[in-house]
Amino acid sequence: MNNKYIYSNLASFASKDDNFLGRKYPCSPTLYRGEFQRDRDRVIHSNSFRRLKFKTQVFVYYEGDHFRTRLIHSLEVSQIARSIARALNLNEDLCEVISLAHDLGHTPFGHAGELALSNCMNSDCFDHNIQSLRILILLEDTYKEHKGLNLSINCLDGLLKHNGPITNQELFSNQLPEIFNYNLNFKSLGSLEAQISALADDIAYNCHDIDDGLRANLFSIDNLFDLNFINELFENNKNIQKDEIVRNLLNNLATDLIENSMNKIQINKLKTIDDVYNAKEAIINFSDKVQKGLNEIRNFLKVKMYNHNSVKKWNSKSEMIIEFLFNYFKKNYDKLPNPNSLFSKDRNIADYISGMTDKFALNIYENIN
Structure with a gap:
């Protein structure tokens, strides 16, 4: 396949051949x-x-x-x-x-x-x-x-x-x-792809720092369920396994990001990548509820993990x-x-x-x- 057509089937506002910005050299x-x-x-x-x-x-x-x-x-x-x-x-x-x-x-x-x-x-x-x-x-x-x-x-x-x-x-x-x-x-x-990468970073380190923190015994599953967001997401089921928590949390965050971003793409009526660059705020984002939950997780990790004595x-x-x-x-x-x-x-x-x-x-x- 000629590389000219690799990105031809993407959304009109995606980064692709017709808006490629070139290279310095x-x-x-x-x-x-x-x-x-x-x-x-x-x-x-x-x-x-x-x-x-x-x-x-x-x-x-x-x-x-x-x-x-x-x-x-x-x-x-x-x-x-x-x-x-x-x-x-x-x-x-x-x-x-x-x-x-x-x-x-x-x-x-x-x-x-x-x-x-x-x-x-x-x-x-x-x-x-x-x-x-x-x-x-x-x-x-x-x-x-x-x-x-x-x-x-x-x-x-x-x-x-x-x-x-x-x-x-x-x-x-x-x-x-x-x-x-x-x-x-x-x-x-930045492009929508740049915005996605930034928030994929947030999803990854929050979910996987929970995984590593539990593995290192810096906090417990019971501690996690003190968070309203976690407690509601897993319906107060404290018998859940560590891997299941991380896997389902990651899926929940990614799904919310996709669905909320789909909605914002429609609301902003994006047609070209210039519409993305000139938007008044980021298009790729979590819902308010999930953003609040993420903030709760960040604060928890700061106290229980990043500021742990060890x-x-x-x-x-x-x-x-x-x-x-x-x-x-x-x-x-x-x-x-x-x-x-x-x-x-x-x-x-x-x-x-x-x-x-x-x-x-x-x-x-x-x-x-």
Whole structure:
């Protein structure tokens, strides 16, 4: 099948051939893959994607074989996003690549590592969402013709707006000024595929953090049923199995997102992708009832899991390790591998440390000590 027709049967407002935004560096199309399949393949074959295998989601990789890592989380987000996109007749391939790439910029040790690295940057900053773009645009180095993976502008726009339109462009001025050469509209909404990937991320981490939290005995099923949303959803059946809770919760959230979004597509009378970009608010969203339930789950996980003493204890150690590594390479800059003369010393150190896996960071720390 010629790739020209791969996306021809999608909704008129989907991301597809007739609204493809091109690439920074033009390249010839392939015979049998669509442009967003090509993006996906470039991400999957990248070094940064492989390193997600040993990067923390909540628990450090060696604490158990079945706890999520960043790689597993990204795959789960991708699966959820593709299912939702198919139901809405949108572009599954674009959903997939945005989902797979959205966490490439995470530091070792999860959000604790990110906080520590950002604090080390003084007047500069570090943000993992921006770092994901920095990796894709600058740091992946597999093509002799250019830096980065040269992903489609559609994909980069979707990653840029993972959390919605950009209100603070100053963060990009510090961490990724090159993004301003891509002629992106920072103030518009992302494509429906970008919106799906963002909320598939919410579904994945809420459901699977419940799974991991129960597995780690940080809270019980009885604790979960203190939540009105969970209690109502499962009709106060506390004899239900852990896997059944996670599976049915995920299905409930995804189904609600699909059905509510179908309704909003009709209400907004979408015809073209410009109607999506120019909409006054996001089209892809949960119903008010389910959004309230999700907020209840987030607050529960914050108290019972993210602020649990065992998690906080490891987070404190993680922050200490990142701070130590940063200060070490600042004092011993000559030991930093392959610094880029176009970037500041702090930025080169941040790029190096943020690219580390948990395992590599721990090994470097122990060897230095």
